[in-house]
Amino acid sequence: ETGVTQSPTHLIKTRGQQVTLRCSSQSGHNTVSWYQQALGQGPQFIFQYYREEENGRGNFPPRFSGLQFPNYSSELNVNALELDDSALYLCASSSTGGEKLFFGSGTQLSVL
């Protein structure tokens, strides 16, 4: 069984740039959720994708967007990066109707 994988592991960007983060879900899982974890904080829900559609969104602006592909992998895109976007971005997958989330190791994004 393959776990959740994310790429890249680390990324440095400057304010105003755009970034794309990638996630491959655990085998057998068709739902992907994205979370932002600021230093010393708990993860915050960004949005979830199911059947290639956004299925719920947290309190994040529209410059945070995503995609899910037919193989259930997913991308998180952030436009017009701000300093406060610096955080660990976690992807988690789950099965249909499944409550248990399995997290990837995350992408550490630094915005300078």
Next chain:
Amino acid sequence: GENVEQHPSTLSVQEGDSAVIKCTYSDSASNYFPWYKQELGKRPQLIIDIRSNVGEKKDQRIAVTLNKTAKHFSLHITETQPEDSAVYFCAASLSSGNTGKLIFGQGTTLQVKP
């Protein structure tokens, strides 16, 4: 809005002692309450979870209790070991039926001294 409060923020115990971490949630529709352990630089890992139709669940040295009326749930770790040292997060589902969407607490840093 929905909120999960977690206490204490840091907890230091001697090896072999018990550790208790408490959380309260605001959304009465939440029905799923997982606990995650996150070691430094690693991914959050699910260690135990409980649904709202159950009051208590145990798995070896860890247990979770839920008081739906008071909107409280707690993690209990007995016979703590140095490898239990990590940050622990509680979470509550974002209303009923919203699988995979969780509100997390702020985390508790547990230090187990040998």
